[in-house]
Amino acid sequence: xxxxxxxxxxxxxxxxxxxxxxxxxxxxxxxxxxxxxxxxxxxxxxxxxxxxxxxxxxxxxxxxxxxxxxxxxxxxxxxxxxxxxxxxxxxxxxxxxxxxxxxxxxxxxxxxxxxxxxxxxxxxxxxxxxxxxxxxxxxxxxxxxxxxxxxxxxxxxxxxxxxxxxxxxxxxxxxxxxxxxxxxxxxxxxxxxxxxxxxxxxxxxxxxxxxxxxxxxxxxxxxxxxxxxxxxxxxxxxxxxxxxxxxxxxxxxxxxxxxxxxxxxxxxxxxxxxxxxxxxxxxxxxxxxxxxxxxxxxxxxxxxxxxxxxxxxxxxxxxxxxxxxxxxxxxxxxxxxxxxxxxxxxxxxxxxxxxxxxxxxxxxxxxxxxxxxxxxxxxxxxx
Amino acid sequence: xxxxxxxxxxxxxxxxxxxxxxxxxxxxxxxxxxxxxxxxxxxxxxxxxxxxxxxxxxxxxx
Numbered sequence: 001x002x003x004x005x006x007x008x009x010x011x012x013x014x015x016x017x018x019x020x021x022x023x024x025x026x027x028x029x030x031x032x033x034x035x036x037x038x039x040x041x042x043x044x045x046x047x048x049x050x051x052x053x054x055x056x057x058x059x060x061x062x063x064x065x066x067x068x069x070x071x072x073x074x075x076x077x078x079x080x081x082x083x084x085x086x087x088x089x090x091x092x093x094x095x096x097x098x099x100x101x102x103x104x105x106x107x108x109x110x111x112x113x114x115x116x117x118x119x120x121x122x123x124x125x126x127x128x129x130x131x132x133x134x135x136x137x138x139x140x141x142x143x144x145x146x147x148x149x150x151x152x153x154x155x156x157x158x159x160x161x162x163x164x165x166x167x168x169x170x171x172x173x174x175x176x177x178x179x180x181x182x183x184x185x186x187x188x189x190x191x192x193x194x195x196x197x198x199x200x201x202x203x204x205x206x207x208x209x210x211x212x213x214x215x216x217x218x219x220x221x222x223x224x225x226x227x228x229x230x231x232x233x234x235x236x237x238x239x240x241x242x243x244x245x246x247x248x249x250x251x252x253x254x255x256x257x258x259x260x261x262x263x264x265x266x267x268x269x270x271x272x273x274x275x276x277x278x279x280x281x282x283x284x285x286x287x288x289x290x291x292x293x294x295x296x297x298x299x300x301x302x303x304x305x306x307x308x309x310x311x312x313x314x315x316x317x318x319x320x321x322x323x324x325x326x327x328x329x330x331x332x333x334x335x336x337x338x339x340x341x342x343x344x345x346x347x348x349x350x351x352x353x354x355x356x357x358x359x360x361x362x363x364x365x366x367x368x369x370x371x372x373x374x375x376x377x378x379x380x381x382x383x
Numbered sequence: 384x385x386x387x388x389x390x391x392x393x394x395x396x397x398x399x400x401x402x403x404x405x406x407x408x409x410x411x412x413x414x415x416x417x418x419x420x421x422x423x424x425x426x427x428x429x430x431x432x433x434x435x436x437x438x439x440x441x442x443x444x445x
Contacts, residue, residue, distance in 0.1 A: 167387075167391070168387055168388070171387045172387060176387070176389070176390040176391070177390070177426070177429075177430035179430060179431070193431075196427065196430055196431075197427060199391045199394075200391070200394055200423045200426060200427050201423065201427075202391070202395060203394075203395040203398040203399050203402070204398050204402070204420070204423070207402055291406070291407060291408050291409050291412070292406060292407055292408075295406070324406070327406060328402060328406070333405050333406055334405030334413040334416045334417065335413050335417075337413075337417045337421075338405055338413065338416055338417060338420070341417065341420045341421055341424060344424045345420075345423075345424065348424075348427055
């Protein structure tokens, strides 16, 4: 590589990483407990334990569950119903003062799917995990915060790519994995550490980084789907005043969706007028039964007033990209061992991030003290 | 170029296989992911914990 080309890549690496390192450290540190959020919630007692009933105990009708949820929070309406595939005996209901209330107004309830009993009303907006989540997702700044972190993620990707380009010239005369422990230069020690951990984690870090960026676009992707697909699917209702879901119609809507898509189970239901549906439909999001199609939800639109299924159309490519980006970012798709590996790779990434500024400061300090020696350092890779 | 990239390419390839495997299946597919993504972690641990007193410069291979 020509020295000038190398210097250009070096500059890209230095500045893309200097800008994003602080935020990426925050993301890696807050992300660490989030990997284990399910286990931590269970440990803190924030997760309900359903009553021990026989395995074939009949399920309560969804309308009874909805009534039970609304009785718990009088004056509120259901916006979403969510099933956790790992918790077949539980159903999650999200309620808010109105069908159009913003997400900040949502309050969730865990219900027993068999008894329709409200088991838990967790406090969603306080506590350690809530802080971790908000700092990780949007810095308490809503969509602008998400997009900002997404931009930091893109810089992180640029830092990774330029780091890979620099790895070759730097390692030309070194055995893979060498960590020099010379008294003369702590900097070489940090550099070797940075290079080893950086190059070993590179594929994982790039995948988790890019999928994180895609996740920051979730709201924009939903809005694109609404304009591009949903608007077309509900064109016949255009101009009609939106409706509230008539009482006692949830079970019927979910049944219609299941009949239309055999082999699928409901993942969640969005009530009429919520961002995930139209003003006149329940949107029943169905998951497949194979490990891959379990992640790829298909929305079924069921007219709330008639209970008739009016559309069943898979989401377009950008929706698929978002749905695949979630497991690849969270690391929650291969059991506890995968989560542990995720955490270890996260710790290695923290070490790479933290050693970056150390190297930069030491190089600058070295350059001030002994310009000639520093010039030698910079040239070392170019040779 | 080649020797420098042998190990990184191998570990990168294994990581990619692992990331995809757990997505495509359960059971044995998950186990494939644990091994292929666990190997890079093991390699890091090996070099951090057992530092060889390696010569600083390798004899030129060309």
